[in-house]
Amino acid sequence: MRDVELDRLKEAMDSAFKNKQSAYDAQQEAWARRSAARDVMNNAYESKQRAYEAQQDAWERYRTTKNSNGPRIDSLNAQQERAYQNMKSAFESASLAHGMHDGASARMYADQGHAYKAEAQDCVAERRRLVAEIRTARENLEAIKPYFQTAKDEFAGVRQAFLSAKAEHERAQEAFKRAKAEFDSCAKAFKDRLDALKSANRKRCEDKKSIAEKAGVPLEYRNDVWISKESDGNTNIYFGGVGKPDGPGHGHYVMDQHGTVTYRRDPFDPHGAQNFTDAPGGTLYDRRARTNTLPLGVSNRDNDTNDRSGVFYDRRRQVDLHVTQYYKDNYRVSWDTKGKSDENYHWTDQNFPSSHPEAHIPPEDAR
Structure with missing residues (x-):
């Protein structure tokens, strides 16, 4: 016999299980999106770090070049100024000596002036080279900066996408936890009901076994x-x-x-009145032949003379009667009685021909 409440709890548990599985699948899908977004973010972070390191390298080269070349440029400026002043003084002395018709001194001072001029030009050339090195280092730095900024912006964008995927996954996690808790609750309710029914069924079985034992049913x-x-x-x-x-x-x-x-x-x-433990003897009418159905009537005949006019057993003649009891569903039960005992007890279902194999099967409620 089915239990309506157990069926209801089973349906609720099955529905909760489906919801839990759907929530689990949604959680797994959200985790996959979160993992993919994290991989993209990690790649963007590595790209940003490489761009940052390249920018730092460029900055370090620029700083090193400037720190290295700057003092030298200052020194060259001072040296150039001294060479220029010395050149100017030498050429002035050469001009003065030339005016005094001192050719040797004029030549000497002129040579000195040209030497100072060459020295000043060397300073200018070296300074230009050093300045160019600083300018190149600075240009390299400026060229690299946009790459880092782009990588930084890209990382910020994919990080935001990752944070969104993370939040979505966390919501899916919470939904799964709720669905799992609901399923666990339904499963517990179903198990508790099932255990209670099993316990009740065991008690019924024990009760039935006890009744059967009391009645003397074979072990x-x-x-x-x-x-x-x-x-x-x-x-x-x-x-x-x-x-x-x-x-x-x-x-x-x-x-x-x-x-x-x-x-x-x-x-x-065999069925029959002989099975009644309190039966006094032969039976002419058996209202208990069926559990829930009373007979419509009863007839009998003398087995020796086939006389059907009598109703009761005649002990003086020791008449052997054949009794037939009939029901509204066309079942009949018959037996022979001698007044002290019954025999040849049998059922007939007149819904079938007498030769039919089911014609003599007792009804379901036959005792």
Whole structure:
């Protein structure tokens, strides 16, 4: 017998499981996007770091070049100025000596002036070279700066994308946690209900086994009996049938409200009034032949004379009667009685021809 509440809890658990799986899949997809965004961000960070290092190298070269060449340029400026002044003085002295017709002195001072001039020109050339080195280093630095700025901007963009993917994944994580908690709650409720039903079923089985034991049902059948109770307090115990306790060929005991067995038929024994433990003798009318159905009527005949006019057994003549009890669903039950015992108890289903294999199968509620 199905339990409506257990079915409801099972449906709720199955639905919660589907929601949990959907949330898990969404979480995994969000994690994949987060991982991909993180990889892109890491690559952008490495590119930014390389650009930064290149910029720092360029800056270091510029700083080193400027620090190295700057003092030398200052020294060359001073040296050039001295050479210029010396050149000017030498040429003036040469001009003065030439005016005094001192050719040797004029030549000497002129040579000195040219030497100072050459020295000044050397200073200018070296200074220009050093300044050019500084300018080149600065130009290299300025050329590299945009690459770093671009890499920095790209990193900022992909980092923002990563942060968005991270936030999405964290939301998916929380959704999965909620779905999992809901599933765990539903699973626990289902398990608790199932355990309660199993416990109740075990108790019912023990109760049925106890009733069967009290009624004297053979030991080999006590673990598989079907029990029903009637409004008059009688308890019906079915066992040993084919496929189920009350299947074809089943045994049937009836125990009254006081615990007394009033009917006892073992598996595959014939039906009939002889199974009543309180039966006084032969039976002319058996209202208990079926559990829930009363007969419409009864007829009998004398087996010796086939006389159907009598109703009661005639003990003086020891008449052997054949009794037939019939029902509205076309079932009939018949037996022979001699007043002390019944025999040849059998059922007939008149919905079938007498030769049909199911024509003599008892109805389901036959005792």
